[in-house]
Amino acid sequence: MKILVPVDGSAYTKRMLAYLATHDEWLGDSNTFTILHSVPPVPPRAAAVIDKGTLKSYYDDEAEKVFKPIRAFFGRKPALKTSFVAKPGPAADNIAALAGKGGFDLIIMGSHGHGTLTNLVMGSVATKVLANTSVPVLLVR
Numbered sequence: 001m002k003i004l005v006p007v008d009g010s011a012y013t014k015r016m017l018a019y020l021a022t023h024d025e026w027l028g029d030s031n032t033f034t035i036l037h038s039v040p041p042v043p044p045r046a047a048a049v050i051d052k053g054t055l056k057s058y059y060d061d062e063a064e065k066v067f068k069p070i071r072a073f074f075g076r077k078p079a080l081k082t083s084f085v086a087k088p089g090p091a092a093d094n095i096a097a098l099a100g101k102g103g104f105d106l107i108i109m110g111s112h113g114h115g116t117l118t119n120l121v122m123g124s125v126a127t128k129v130l131a132n133t134s135v136p137v138l139l140v141r
Helices: 010-020 045-047 050-076 091-100 116-122 127-132
Strands: 002-008 032-039 081-088 106-110 138-141
Touching: 002 010, 002 050, 002 091, 010 050, 010 106, 032 050, 032 091, 045 091, 050 081, 081 091, 091 106, 091 127, 106 127, 127 138
Parallel strands: 002 032, 002 106, 032 081, 106 138
Antiparallel strands: none
């Protein structure tokens, strides 16, 4: 199974990883994982005056801060096939786009678990992903 795992380094990401750790069926050799982190983009006016190499380095450094503990988590089982992808931009858009293009069988992601009223006012990455992808989503709260 080809699984997309969006991460942001929050407590909800940690809860989702704890769920994976306690369910060995997800961490089998037959699954491949793509770990996605959406780096908040530099505002366009600032990005226009920053050297592209510097900007790429900034995005890579920000992503690695999130990826480092997750690499350690997946490194405990070296047979697992994992890849790490960092993309600047809105998280929900990046998740839905990669899920659609990447041929994934499942998205596993953490969720804040806000109520309906909060989602109506603020929106939710999980809600937007559910609305914009046909790939099944497993939300871990």
